[in-house]
Amino acid sequence: MSEELVPHRIAVIAPSPVSMFNLAIPELLFGKVRVQGRPGYEVVICAAEPGPVPTSGGLDLYVRHGLGAVLEADTVVVAGTGAPYDPDPRIVAAVREADDAGKRIASLCTGAFQLAEAGLLQGRRATTYWAHAEELRRRYPQVDLQGDVLYVQDGPYVTASGYAAGIDLCLHVIRTDYGAAVANEVARLTLVAPVRPGGQTQFAHTPLPPERGHACADTRGWAMRNLDKPLTLTELARHAGVSVRTLTRRFHAESGVSPLQWLLHQRIERARELLESTTLPMDQVARACGLGTADSLRAHVVRRTGLTPSAYRAQFTRLGTATAEGTSSAA
Known part of the structure; x- marks a missing residue:
């Protein structure tokens, strides 16, 4: 009899004002994975405190879970925020605690500023949205910033650049956990490009042909x-x-x-x-x-x-x- 697998738990932290797109990506992609007929992931969205969280689009999003969900997770994902230069000390502390507990920690878009503020990226390769890359480099010079890639993994830390690169990061995580066939099928079901290499540039100076x-x-x-x-x-x-x-x-x-x-x-x-x-x-x-x-x-x-x-x-x-x-x- 095979051992019953427990879903991999993912806590997605929503800093204020959070990118709704960043929250939707992990919820959608991780939610498509099945292992032995059961969910491969359990995704929980959490915030510095439960309740309404402003979004970068001007709406309020009600979040049920506080940061206690972080220590119950196997992987922590910090979503991007419209105020990246003002990291929330409560989120920074939770990320440090998760790191001390040996969690895999990821960031989408400007969420990398929270990881950098927590000291997790010192001497590590990391990336963020290109429009904020120089500011991250200025504030955290010990980070080995890869300014023009889609995503990069260095040890237990995975960082994505802007917007749709979060899709690439999530597919990379799915591939790491469950293999290429599952990641590619998730990409097919969600109508996105299959797994792309993280080193692919995050923006092109030459327009793509039709x-x-x-x-x-x-x-x-x-x-x-x-x-x-x-x-x-x-x-x-x-x-x-x-x-x-x-x-x-x-x-x-x-x-x-x-x-x-x-x-x-x-x-x-x-x-x-x-x-x-x-x-x-x-x-x-x-x-x-x-x-x-x-x-x-x-x-x-x-x-x-x-x-x-x-x-x-x-x-x-x-x-x-x-x-x-x-x-x-x-x-």
Whole structure:
């Protein structure tokens, strides 16, 4: 008989005036996860004190839970606020207490200021909404600020940049907890982009082309179907029918990364999927995703996840069948 899994508890802190969008993201995405037919997450929204909390949109939101919910959670998420330069000392104290208790702690948008004020981000890589990045850097110079990425994880701390990057952070957390298939299915059900690499830029200086002008889409699809092959930049350009320079420029415009950076990311993602969902030997996993050898697979997986491939696979073995709401684990 398999051990019954207890939902992972998430406390979302709402600083005043809170971003309603930031509150909706974790409630929606985490709420879609099912493990063995049961909710994978239990999400509680809390505030410095129960009652009405002003929002950045001018409405008041009634919050039932105070900060006592933080210590009952496994993960704490601090939402963004319209007053980021005035961290609430009660929230700062609660975040410190959660850190002392070994919780995973995340921030969305300007919520990073609360984490920085608590001292959690000293010497750590972190990000925030680009419009507030310089002020965070000025106030907290010990933070290794990554000003132009979607999200970044450094140890138990996960920070997202602005607005929709919170979606990417939540999908990253779901992937970490329950695997790629579940995260991708949640993305599909909520009509958002699948898991994107955290290092992708949070804003583009070059406007994206119209949908029909996504010239690299066919080549990306072709590459995904041929990840087991040693694809080169020249081969990608040849498939797209353009020069290497043109392909590189279009890839940057459409995805924010170079063709080979994108290709490596896809290889590692495929490796993670195979580790999560199969019992293939490591050398076969390496060949199937184009990473060559088991040693190369190990190096990339350790760099990306902090775990060896065997340890990464083992953490998913205990989960049993995980799905997203609206799907079935049965055929």
